[in-house]
Amino acid sequence: MPTFSPRFQRKLAQCSSFSAALSSLSLPPNSTIVDFGCGSCGLTLPLALAFPELRFVGVDIKKTALDLMEARCEEVGVTNVETALSDIGAFEGEYDVAVSLHGCGQASDAAILHAVDRGRPYFVAPCCIGKVKFSLGTASAKKENHANHEGGSGGFASRTAGEGFDVLSYPRSSWLREQQIPTDVFSRICESADSSFMIEGETMNDVAVGQTSAFEYHRRCCNLVCLDRNMYAQERGYACWTCKMPGLEGSAKSDLLVGVPSNAMH
């Protein structure tokens, strides 16, 4: 029996979850899946191999990553993948479903925003929410390009990574904004929700924060950030779930955010 590294096993578990999620949609042939923040192929290439009847577009701001992806696709003879050098917010291509695996910090929110603006289902596995750099106030922030979600009271804004085509406001949902959580408290929640809080191969259960284990504290912060993201999409007419990716339980990067336009549910 071959033995696989822990990293390989995690990648396998992630790709299996995305594959199951895509299968659940029973997409017609030639449907287009966009992978936001695709990197050098971690998710796009395995999915393209698993679904040769679908078309994939990998979007990233790093040309070197896209060059590597193209070389790897060529190496294994995959022809249903295209790449687009673009910031997520600036991507103008048409697509049927958005996926994103570990778009750090705001990149996950940019992917959700892009899909929701176009009424497309999305599957987003976020990471590194603590990387979101919040700037206080909203006076200089451009409005997000949808109604009913301006940087109102209790909100604060920051640019997306890359070229900064979008300005994303935090908290994402009106629901959480209405709780009037102070900016520094929300920032701390995001930092504690950050996957890097978990040290690879270690369990944090023994480390206590007050009466709560550090991992439990991390999970609660993570759940709140996921809930805020889900509530944002729900407020815009989506049905949303936070799923656990099988095989990654206990890992800090086990969440898969699923959003489907409510009017497409049957």
Ligand SMILES: C[S@@+](CC[C@H](N)C(=O)[O-])C[C@H]1O[C@@H](n2cnc3c(N)ncnc32)[C@H](O)[C@@H]1O
């Ligand atoms: C942690 S890597 C994940 C790569 C890949 N999805 C995987 O799981 O192997 C995050 C990727 O998102 C890209 N990225 C971050 N912000 C982005 C943005 N605003 N627009 C496009 N790509 C972005 C980065 O360049 C990087 O390649």
